[in-house]
Amino acid sequence: MTTLSDLAARITLHAKLLDEHLQSNNLPTPSFSIDAPPDFPNPDKDPRVEAARVALIEDTQTLRNLALGPGQVVRQVGWSIIDLSTQHTLLTLHIPSLIPLTPTGIPYTTLSTLTHLPPQTLKLLLRQSATAGLFHEPSPNHIAHTASSAVLVRDGPLGDWFAHHLEEVFPAALKLAMVVGGSKGVVTESKMEGEGGGKKGMGNSAFSLAFGIEDGFWDFLERNPDRQRRFLGAMEAVGGDGGHSLRFVVEGFQWGSVGEGEGEGKGEGKGVVVDVGGSAGFLSATLAQTYPKLHFIVQDYAHTVESGRSQLPPSLQDRVSFMAHDFFTPQPVSADVYLLRHVCHNWSDGDAARILGNIVPAMKEGSRIVLVEVVVVEPGVVGGVQERYMRNVDVNMFQMLNTQERGVEDWERVVKQADARLEVKGINQPEGSWDSIIEIGFE
Known part of the structure; x- marks a missing residue:
């Protein structure tokens, strides 16, 4: 049986490894300062460092819960609703953006003048936020940003x-x-x-x-x-989350061999990729920067792709194009790869099958459908941090869209429902990724 001392010893071991990583690479020590990096410093994505960081999080959470005791754990879950209601109020009143990004912050009296709220009401809200690590009082009757609240304003x-x-x-x-x-x-x-x-x-x-x-x-x-514009920004942030980093998509599939043929083009990745439901094209732009001979067509709502077109760097405009397309209608483009990232999980099995089935007539010999999705597993298969995220996403899909995330057998069933000639060729979950890359092709 693991004791509190055992957990504390493991925590010390992981913390020491992370400190050594920071010191040997001359990286900043994590802090709550408004100038702190938005993510834990691991620029080379060292898997040993990431494993130690995740283990530190899991062990500290376990130690905390054991030290709290069962009843207090329940109370903590119940009180979390206050965190959300407080943050919703602050957001609605635009209070975070009114607090300057300086170490000294702003007096409550000045903030009261800006918001037309009583100082006592501001203190009530912001002091509660401080207990969650958002905002702090650097001096009496002054409120300032912490690293976490500052990143909400900056990012x-x-x-x-x-x-x-x-x-x-x-x-x-x-x-x-x-x-x-x-x-x-x-x-x-x-x-x-x-x-x-x-x-x-x-x-x-x-x-x-x-x-x-x-x-x-x-x-x-x-x-x-x-709200739609904000949601597109939110989905961009999902790509910036460590577990959903776009680099896993860039590195997790053999993009360099897409479209290879005989002669000059062989192995040089000169193919065409259709980014189905690709929003404003941020994934295609990332892939295009890494694979300079691939061509991308981003498909989504007309106004969404128009926004993406206007934001595309000039250097990519000859290889990344945009097309308005409803994926519940037949796919008009014959391509080497049809890329769907976080698309099919938004729909029921039948609708996901319809989306994939509409691609099939446009596929040629050797074409692939590549899905980037969470593949759920049984409890205990992955670490606690990843499992909690996976279960949170599963419930969120249910409450927002009336669907759920899928396991391996679920995805195989959807693929066969789309077209009996299709099969899952492979599922690759890159190390450190919360997404898996599902490759689909003809049998």
């Missing part, structure tokens, strides 16, 4: 992600019990595996119930362009 996509969770995910979460309990229709196994209800199926979600709409999340975004 636009991460700020979008945070705001999306507070303003869309949080309200949906409060209606999940009604959906699961049958008040609004629950996603059953038969619905997940059926022919697919498209956007209509999303009308039974906790999100739809929370916002009083008959359709689903995607239609809601179409009607609310500001």
